Amino acid sequence: MDKLLIQGGSALSGEVAISGAKNAALPILCASLLTTEPLHLTNVPHLNDISTMLRLLAEMGVGVTMDGVDGLVLNGGGLNNPIASYEMVKTMRASILVLGPLLARCGEARVSLPGGCAIGARPVDQHIKGLQAMGAEVKVEQGYVHAKAARLKGARICTDMVTVTGTENLMMAACLADGETIIENAAREPEVVDLANCLVSMGARISGAGTDVIRIHGVDKLHGATHSIMPDRIETGTYLCAAAATGGDIRLVKTSAAYLDTVVDKLMDAGCEITVERDAIRLVAPQRLKAVSLRTAPYPAFPTDMQAQFMAINCVADGVATIRETIFENRFMHVNELMRLGANIQIEGNNAIVRGVDRLEGATVMATDLRASASLVIAALVAQGETLIDRIYHLDRGYERIEEKLAKLGASVKRVH
Numbered sequence: 456m457d458k459l460l461i462q463g464g465s466a467l468s469g470e471v472a473i474s475g476a477k478n479a480a481l482p483i484l485c486a487s488l489l490t491t492e493p494l495h496l497t498n499v500p501h502l503n504d505i506s507t508m509l510r511l512l513a514e515m516g517v518g519v520t521m522d523g524v525d526g527l528v529l530n531g532g533g534l535n536n537p538i539a540s541y542e543m544v545k546t547m548r549a550s551i552l553v554l555g556p557l558l559a560r561c562g563e564a565r566v567s568l569p570g571g572c573a574i575g576a577r578p579v580d581q582h583i584k585g586l587q588a589m590g591a592e593v594k595v596e597q598g599y600v601h602a603k604a605a606r607l608k609g610a611r612i613c614t615d616m617v618t619v620t621g622t623e624n625l626m627m628a629a630c631l632a633d634g635e636t637i638i639e640n641a642a643r644e645p646e647v648v649d650l651a652n653c654l655v656s657m658g659a660r661i662s663g664a665g666t667d668v669i670r671i672h673g674v675d676k677l678h679g680a681t682h683s684i685m686p687d688r689i690e691t692g693t694y695l696c697a698a699a700a701t702g703g704d705i706r707l708v709k710t711s712a713a714y715l716d717t718v719v720d721k722l723m724d725a726g727c728e729i730t731v732e733r734d735a736i737r738l739v740a741p742q743r744l745k746a747v748s749l750r751t752a753p754y755p756a757f758p759t760d761m762q763a764q765f766m767a768i769n770c771v772a773d774g775v776a777t778i779r780e781t782i783f784e785n786r787f788m789h790v791n792e793l794m795r796l797g798a799n800i801q802i803e804g805n806n807a808i809v810r811g812v813d814r815l816e817g818a819t820v821m822a823t824d825l826r827a828s829a830s831l832v833i834a835a836l837v838a839q840g841e842t843l844i845d846r847i848y849h850l851d852r853g854y855e856r857i858e859e860k861l862a863k864l865g866a867s868v869k870r871v872h
């Protein structure tokens with residue numbers, strides 16, 4: 456199993472390009488199920504989750520052709536097997552995103568339930584409730600969701616809470632439904648908007664994406680299109696935190712601060728100087744960071760996917776920060792590992808109280824989930840001496856060529872087997 460060996464202590468500096476967003480690319484790959492014509496995608500990140508999704512789509516009969524460095528052509532013309540097995544879904548929760556498009560296009564789908572994962576339960580009751588409102592017959596048996604509907608019917612759906620994958624699944628299903636679907640309490644995440652933009656270029660009639668009411672007027676069929684995946688705002692935020700923690704000065708290109716307001720604000724509160732350009736962001740870190748408290752919540756509030764990375768920077772900041780996680784019940788798995796590096800953190804329910812220390816020291820730590828791994832990388836870059844991070848397959852799900860990008864910024868990072 457691969458590990459990362461990091462020699463801490465150097466300030467990051469220089470320029471690096473941000474990849475396409477995993478959390479936008481995964482639903483957009485599933486949109487290929489909605490049409491018999493080719494969907495051309497560019498800026499697709501090279502990540503394990505993307506390879507898993509491509510394998511899943513190929514098993515269903517979708518043609519997958521690589522096109523240049525970061526391009527793909529997906530051809531849903533051969534779709535003949537509307538099934539997502541447990542083996543696929545267990546390694547990647549986003550597999551549930553095939554449910555809506557399969558049902559809309561094939562009239563039936565059999566998709567394994569995602570179950571829980573390290574960060575908490577991943578229920579899909581809202582996806583099911585929405586599809587039932589659209590007239591689907593849905594049974595949950597032996598860990599699988601079986602859904603059937605000759606043709607889905609437009610409906611008014613109000614989800615009990617803001618759900619990103621729920622909104623995406625229902626929006627895709629509604630594209631081919633008969634009549635208008637209104638999703639209320641919809642997720643406003645930029646990745647939902649990127650998916651909607653792709654669907655609109657495929658001929659879907661969607662309005663309101665990016666607000667909490669999305670209207671979809673169903674059409675008889677969608678056609679092929681070309682779409683470029685948006686930059687990864689979480690990868691962007693992660694590198695900004697790494698530069699902030701190490702006292703660095705970096706410029707991130709092929710990205711945008713447009714969807715990072717809360718993250719940028721918190722970094723400025725911590726004392727960082729941030730310059731925003733059209734397609735780039737520069738961060739200059741202060742001598743010593745100031746502690747910043749935060750609370751995670753659906754977009755446009757502070758993203759849960761950046762909580763662990765901010766925990767890492769607070770570990771070496773001046774003062775005390777309270778970090779409250781409101782989306783996932785178990786997203787503090789990095790705390791014990793950060794403490795192995797010398798951090799001072801106390802957990803009280805869904806709050807973590809972080810008291811900044813003067814220095815962290817290298818040790819062997821274990822990655823437990825994707826963003827927890829990112830927080831360990833940041834802490835390791837700051838720590839004195841060597842840190843070995845085990846189980847980095849989590850990182851490979853969501854960060855493209857992380858050791859190469861960090862090395863380009865001057866870090867001493869080696870992948871070891």
Ligand SMILES: CC(=O)N[C@H]1[C@@H](OP(=O)(O)OP(=O)(O)OC[C@H]2O[C@@H](n3ccc(=O)[nH]c3=O)[C@H](O)[C@@H]2O)O[C@H](CO)[C@@H](O)[C@@H]1O
Binds near residue numbers: 577578616621642
């Ligand atoms: C709102 C939010 O921040 N969502 C995050 C969530 O998206 P993801 O789409 O994975 O999760 P959801 O947005 O669906 O879940 C949000 C909350 O609603 C609950 N829920 C969801 C669906 C459902 O049918 N029933 C139910 O109870 C979940 O348990 C969770 O507490 O994890 C992703 C990966 O970390 C992040 O990129 C998203 O930003």
Ligand SMILES: C=C(OP(=O)(O)O)C(=O)O
Binds near residue numbers: 547549760826
């Ligand atoms: C936890 C994440 O992904 P997933 O929902 O695919 O597990 C994430 O992107 O931070």
